[in-house]
Amino acid sequence: MTRLQMVIKATLGVMAWSALLYLLWNGSYFGVEWLIQHYHWQLSAYNAYLLVMVGHFVLLIVGAGIIAFATRGKERAFYIPIITAIRQISKGDFQVALQNDKRYGQFGEIVEGINEMASELSRMETMRQDFISNVSHEIQSPLTSIRGFARALRREDLSPETKRHYLDIIEAEGSRLSGLGDNLLKLSALEAESAPLEIKTYRLDRQLRDMILACEPQWLGKDIEVEAELEELAVPAVQDLLSQVWTNLLHNSIKFTPPGGHITVRLRRDGDSAEAEVCDTGIGIAEEDLPRIFERFYKADKARSASGGGSGLGLSLAKKIVDIHGGTISALSRPGEGTAVRVRLPLERRG
Secondary structure, X not given: OOHHHHHHHHHHHHHHHHHHHHHHHHHHHHHHHHHHHHHOOOOOHHHHHHHHHHHHHHHHHHHXXXXXXXXXXXXXXXXXXXXXXXXXXXXXXXXXXXXXXXHHXXXXXXXXXXXXXXXXXXXXXXXXXXXXXXXXXXXXXXXXXXHHHHHHOOOOOOOHHHHHHHHHHHHHHHHHHHHHHHHHHHHHHHHHOOOOOOOEEEEHHHHHHHHHXXXXXXXXHOOOEXXXXXXXXXXXXXXXXXXXXXXXXXXXXXXHOOOOOEEEEEEEEEOOEEEEEEEEOOOOOOOOOHHHOOOOOOOOOHHHHHHHOOOOOHHHHHHHHHHHOOOEEEEEEEOOOEEEEEEEEEOOOOO
């Protein structure tokens, strides 16, 4: 509100109160005069003046009461939608949308704040329900397999080879359940930031080389050629956490690259960042799936899910770890040609 508008508003207020007092005074004066004439009262000038004053105050009190009642009704009309919306939210109903019209005036920001709060709570509730649904699904699948194969093992006509095969499946599904629980706990701990990060500077190229060698039985078993192009670089980071990132990326590349394929791991300096890249000649990811591969429980397609048997948490965990180090992670892929996942980490500690 400008200064001129404030002056005009104040002037109008004074004029309104002056007019009200004028009406009250005249009303009490002429009212008392009518009473004296109608009832033939014999009053001295002093008593007549005193009666006018009493009438004036009575009318003033009545007028103030009427104004107070009207104002209170207006205030109630002002607050009722806000109070109703807050009560709805408190009961878990987040479908609240207050109309921010001019009656709220300078309190419009409160209305917008309530709308934003309801929208955010609704989004979080949807995420919570999706999370519970996804976890239930991921747990139910291996449990169904374990229960089914355990029941099959009761048959006495099974050959030793078939029994071993069923036991291997039960063991694999048990490991899958264990990995799911482990990843959920890690994600929860990282998002809660319950423990301070013990960041130390170490040689990233050595870590990548060690991780490649640790996966050697897997890529040799599929006759996959692995090539490393690693520049000597040191980064400030939590070594154990980043090892989970590289393990996940390497295992995904090995898992989804057919026998005889090729994997390349590169590390180079790019300005003030270290850029690590894991490229493979695997089955690739569809363009419509690529933006969502870092979401929790998201699995790009049935082929990858069926062949991998993962929980869809690995890349989500990798992204969270990279994020808390102030870095970025992205992916490029074409179906049938392969996938490249790139991680950028700052070379200097930030914050």
